[in-house]
Amino acid sequence: MIRYLLLRLLQMAAVLALMSFIIYALIGLMPGDPIDVMISANPHLTSTDAARLKALYGLDRPLLERYFAWGEAALGGDFGYSRLYVKPAVEVLLPRLGVTALLMLSSFGVALALALPLGIAAARRPGSWFDRLVNLAAFAGISVPSFWLALMLILIFAVTLGLLPAGGIATVGDGGLGDRARHLVLPVMTLSLASVGGHLRYMRAAMIETLRQDYVRTARAKGASEARVLIGHALRNALIPVITVVALSFGSLFSGALITETMFAYPGMGKLIYDAVLGNDFNLALAGLMLATAMTLLANLLADLAYAAVDPRISLK
Amino acid sequence: MLAGAMRRALCFFLGLLLCVANHARSEPRPADQLSIGVTQYPSTLNPLIDEMVAKSYVLAMTRRPLTTFDADWQLVCMLCVRLPSFENGLAEPLDLPGGKKGVRLTFELQPGARWGDGVDLTTADVLFSYAVGKDPQSGVANAELYRRIIRIEAKDAKTFTLDIDKLTFDYAALNDFEILPAHLERAAFADPAQYRIRTRYDTDPTNPGLYYGPYRITELSPGSHIVLERNPSWWGKPPYFKRIIVWTVENTAALEANLLAHGIDMVAGELGFSLDEALAFEKRHGQEFHVLYKPGLTYEHVDLDLDNPILADQRVRQALLFAIDRQAITKALFAGRDPVADSFVPPLDWVYTDQVARYPFDPGRARALLEAAGWRAQGSEVRRNASGQKLSLELATTAGNRTRELVEEVLQSQWREVGVEIRLRNQPARVLFGQSLTRRKFEMAMFAWISAPENVPRAMLRSDEIPNAGNGWSGENFPGFRDAEADKLIDDIEIELDRDKRALLWHRLEALYAEKLPALPLYFRADAFVLPPWLEGVRPTGHQYPTTLWVEDWRAVGRVLGSAR
Secondary structure: OHHHHHHHHHHHHHHHHHHHHHHHHHHHHOOOOHHHHHHHHOOOOOHHHHHHHHHHOOOOOOHHHHHHHHHHHHHOOOOOEEOOOOEEHHHHHHHHHHHHHHHHHHHHHHHHHHHHHHHHHHHHOOOOHHHHHHHHHHHHHHHOOHHHHHHHHHHHHHHHOOOOOOOOOOOOOOOOHHHHHHHHHHHHHHHHHHHHHHHHHHHHHHHHHHHOOHHHHHHHHOOOOHHHHHHHHHHHHHHHHHHHHHHHHHHHOOOOOHHHHHHOOOOOHHHHHHHHHHOOOHHHHHHHHHHHHHHHHHHHHHHHHHHHHHOOOOOOO | OHHHHHHHHHHHHHHHHHHHHHHHHOOEOOOOEEEEEEOOOOOOOOOOEOOOHHHHHHHOOOOOOOEEEOOOOOEEEOOEOOOOOOOOOOEEEEEEHHHEEEEEEEEEEOOOOEOOOOOEOOHHHHHHHHHHHHOOOOOEOOOHHHHHEEEEEEOOOOEEEEEEOOOOOOOOOOOOOOOOOHHHHOOOOOOHHHHHHHOHHHHOOOOHHHOOOOEEEEEEEOOOEEEEEEOOOOOOOOOOOOEEEEEEOOOHHHHHHHHHOOOOOEEOOOOOOOHHHHHHHHHHHOOOOEEEEEEEEEEEEEEEOOOOOOOOOHHHHHHHHHOOOHHHHHHHHHOOOOOEOOOOOOOOOOOOOOOOOOOOOOHHHHHHHHHHOOOEEEOOEEEEOOOOOEOEEEEEEEOOOHHHHHHHHHHHHHHHHOOOEEEEOOEOHHHHHHHHOOOOOOOEEEEEEOOOOOOOOHHHHOHHHOOOHHHOOOOOOOOOOOOHHHHHHHHHHHHOOOHHHHHHHHHHHHHHHHHHOOEEEEEEEEEEEEEOOOEEOOOOOOOOOOHHHHHHHOEEOOOOOOEOO
């Protein structure tokens, strides 16, 4: 087990190093550096200004040289300064990470809280009116574009009913727990409604498959209650594919939700990373994307460990 | 059992929703608070580093430039007491080595001007700001003004003189000279190369001593909002609103929803709805809001690559302009609020003239000009020249800009009517501005300029401003326009102090531009300000200096309070 963990951690380090280079190269190869864009927007900038600013921001050095300099500093824990926000990249990232984690974990929790019981209930009687209704709702959730859903929710709950704020994370001068929760409701609804369908469909399919197994029939023949059959016998096995899907979604929790954040003026990681990439803010973009990559890799490792925990047939060596 | 659990879960969520909703209804909005929606968040608050509209908009409430252009496009003093002129003796000609003419200006700072922490704003701050501005390591984007100042001297705590290396007609305009608090920023500037990351505007942005306008920044939530509150040290007219919150909502549909939900009170014209969005909004909600339109200096046009063999022919350029119905475009898309452009000078600028070549919609003349240029019609096919080459051109604009893409489609279809094929090649803004235009890799490109009143188009039209590898791809003469007369006119305009004589030079430059057509003028874009009916005193400027420079004139009259954000 320890050998397995060490091997996986080594693999993660290699993937992270490779990803850092790919991300750096991709951003660096995008046409037009920030000074080029600045020149085109400001008729007073001269070639002297352009050369001076490029040297100041290190943009006059070859890409590979810049990458190795960044890598060396990053190994020492220094992820550099954000060019856009004029602050250490980590200092810019951390507050956004907190905001994003709250939003994404809430919506993830709500989505799972809805998807798992609904998926199980639908799987009990496939083809029944309830199953069809749940499937219809799941497909609607998957198909509706999140920007449209966000707008509709804003129009209903903020504009028409005036019940909830249309955006932001807190009221200026308030910022209490209730106020923050109120600002969280619509973005969480948007994100969870969009993702609940996918999780629900996985749960339903896995449960239907499991309920057909001989050991489930045996459990029923032995007179086990329906709840015991479902929860005690079937659910544990049905959870394995669901864990995979949930683990894959976990990484996205820390990379944010660009569209939802933009619609609700929610200052999270998605928007930050997007702006950093477009603004050629290497340090900030790298720190954000590396964090998301690390979280995805970690979630996959946790998923592998969870397989072993829920299914005794699986052992990690 | 499961159904019961689901019912309980549903009841819990509904209960939670009602609970938070009830909490929402109970909050009153303070009467002396104004919430403004904008579509951009400033990345830095240091006035010298980087240039962003969002930063100018917010900082204009917290600081005042020495001089600026007002809503009537007149140069006025803000932080200074009197505009220097030769008549009042505050400007004097200066003989410089090599027979050059410079100018010495004397400025007196407002006697009551103080920083937000109560420290007097003095000439020590002016000298410090100059030192930061001219230092090549400090990260100042636009160092041109500081380079032009050859000497600066403090006469006393409130009076200083500065020598400028060239006597130009706009000698008194020190609009972009940004003053920094020496008592707070000097430590950050100890190592000039580190200044941009140590400046207190970014490390301690709520420090009151950084601001000297009617408001100071008291709270920031990066990417979300900035809170400004009255500055007790402000020397001028007391502002009406106790608190102003500038919210960033980048998506304009969400911005509209926020406005309707009373999450914000107004949308800034400088950074808000596009004109077509504002027109649509006015149709739906014109009863509840005032929509002000201010045509201005944003010049929408199509730059042409004059080194392209097809576009090098002036007859082709003229034919392209005759072939498009710009009047109908602005009428249909912008309700006629964007005036059609005859040249790069807008009708509101005092140097404007209508005595230039005009190009009304005339497909017949367009066809005749193309025939004369050797492009023969092939029935309904695309025209070809004697060697069989198709009259086919590429048009680029900023991808995702709905208005431009709409205009582009109309232009494409109108040019097709006269036998010109247009291939659309839209690009993200950073590619178009950062690569295609600066490296001159385009045939036709539709975009806009924004400038100040009577802005000399040196960077856009002078032949030595054509971007190339030799000048580090700087300059904005993207079409590659080379005209000795235009070069001379630009030089002469800059140094002509007599208004009447200068007006004549301007008129000739406009006529030359309209005749040679290095770019196809389309229209001057109007800004749309969406304001609540109770808000008075907002005067759109139409130029690059924002309305918030006069924020102390804004007031609420007969305000009915909505729900709080």
